[in-house]
Amino acid sequence: MKMKIWLAALLALSLPGPVLADAGHSHGDERAYGVPGDPGKPGRIVQVTMRETEGKMEFVPSRLEIRRGEQVKFVLRNNGEMDHEIVIGTLEENLKHAVEMAKNPDMEHDDPNAKRLAPKKTGEIVWRFTKVGEFDFSCLIPGHRESGMFGTIIVK
CATH class of the missing domain: 2.60.40.420 (Cupredoxins -  blue copper proteins)
Structure with a gap:
């Protein structure tokens, strides 16, 4: 069980930002x-x-x-x-x-x-x-x- 959670967290961290963005809001154009x-x-x-x-x-x-x-x-x-x-x-x-x-x-x-x-x-x-x-x-x-x-x- 701990291994699945660890793998899910690792996968989530490796995904590009916009995939993780909340619905309707893309961080692709976000600047400082x-x-x-x-x-x-x-x-x-x-x-x-x-x-x-x-x-x-x-x-x-x-x-x-x-x-x-x-x-x-x-x-x-x-x-x-x-x-x-x-x-x-x-x-x-x-x-x-x-x-x-x-x-x-x-x-x-x-x-x-x-x-x-x-x-x-x-x-x-x-x-x-x-x-x-x-x-x-x-x-x-x-x-x-x-x-x-x-x-x-x-x-x-």
């Missing part, structure tokens, strides 16, 4: 800061504006506080005169990605945590923050983060 949200479910709307001003590039607001488990619909607006993007991630991930973007400045993102917008355009990201921590959002187009285009998300 959460999972893609469900656009069909209600969530808090947070407006984020991208712009250039006085030789600086910025997000307004640049600091956000969010409750753990909260789904947020980011309503994005590029009020600037050039393309901008927003990439939500850990600071380490975004800094690493910025190095890749410097090598490939025209890199397109097709990720649920990122959106690139042409001037005067709008877009949305729906995200559910499942973990407590401090996270980053940045414009990773070369030179933009360095010009001040980044912000902090505090998940409590």
Whole structure:
């Protein structure tokens, strides 16, 4: 009997995460800061504006506080005169990605945590923050983060 329990536990530990996930929830897209949200479910709307001003590039607001488990619909607006993007991630991930973007400045993102917008355009990201921590959002187009285009998300 003990051998069967031990073998069952060993087998369960060796299975990939999504197989062990509870019904209707896959951990396949889960990241350190959460999972893609469900656009069909209600969530808090947070407006984020991208712009250039006085030789600086910025997000307004640049600091956000969010409750753990909260789904947020980011309503994005590029009020600037050039393309901008927003990439939500850990600071380490975004800094690493910025190095890749410097090598490939025209890199397109097709990720649920990122959106690139042409001037005067709008877009949305729906995200559910499942973990407590401090996270980053940045414009990773070369030179933009360095010009001040980044912000902090505090998940409590």
